[in-house]
Amino acid sequence: MTKKLIAEFVGTLWLVLGGCGSAVLAASIPELNAGIGYVGVSLAFGLTVLTMVYTIGNVSGCHLNPAISIGLWIAGRFQRNEVIPYIISQVLGGLAGASILYLIASGQPSFEIGGFAANGYGIHSPNQYDIFSVLTTELIMTFIFMLIILGATHESAPKGFAGIAIGLGLTLIHLISIPVSNTSVNPARSTSQAIFVGGWAIEQLWLFWLAPIAGAIMAGLFYDFLSSETVVES
Numbered sequence: 001m002t003k004k005l006i007a008e009f010v011g012t013l014w015l016v017l018g019g020c021g022s023a024v025l026a027a028s029i030p031e032l033n034a035g036i037g038y039v040g041v042s043l044a045f046g047l048t049v050l051t052m053v054y055t056i057g058n059v060s061g062c063h064l065n066p067a068i069s070i071g072l073w074i075a076g077r078f079q080r081n082e083v084i085p086y087i088i089s090q091v092l093g094g095l096a097g098a099s100i101l102y103l104i105a106s107g108q109p110s111f112e113i114g115g116f117a118a119n120g121y122g123i124h125s126p127n128q129y130d131i132f133s134v135l136t137t138e139l140i141m142t143f144i145f146m147l148i149i150l151g152a153t154h155e156s157a158p159k160g161f162a163g164i165a166i167g168l169g170l171t172l173i174h175l176i177s178i179p180v181s182n183t184s185v186n187p188a189r190s191t192s193q194a195i196f197v198g199g200w201a202i203e204q205l206w207l208f209w210l211a212p213i214a215g216a217i218m219a220g221l222f223y224d225f226l227s228s229e230t231v232v233e234s
Contacts, residue, residue: 016097050167071216
């Protein structure tokens, strides 16, 4: 169990450092009139998950996300007594990743904390989408992400390709939803950035726990229904 929790800590650290780091450090570089933009940030998030699936998947299952751990439990793929320890490790790993990112970013003389890739709605949404749009986006995107994970890791799925499907799935989710909510689908990722931003980010953090967890639970129940065998009586 200790090795599993360490793996989840390191994996979530990498997700936050790689994904949020790309948004904070590389999305836009005005001095060079360059930057990786939304597409680059989306790829960065997908690549963090893809690389970790093949690095720690055999140790902890590579959840990196409280909503995913809960969804896997609902779907009967994860032990209930491991859910809370996993969530604690994921949140702490995310905070560690955000701390490293802050140490790097604050080394620039003109650095200001700003949004620090935090998630938000209303005036704090990248394109100022309202709370209903953000709630809907986070709910549906997590629902689909959870379905992708459950399908790609099913015993009947092609072996060895789960990381690719999950990583590309997360990339697509970011391509769709960064303009709406800055894309969470992960309470640990949202918490890590909100702690540093404070104020409005903490006040709005509830949505980025509620919507992803609700979406993952819905997906867990739905996939259990889809994959259950139907017995036909003669």
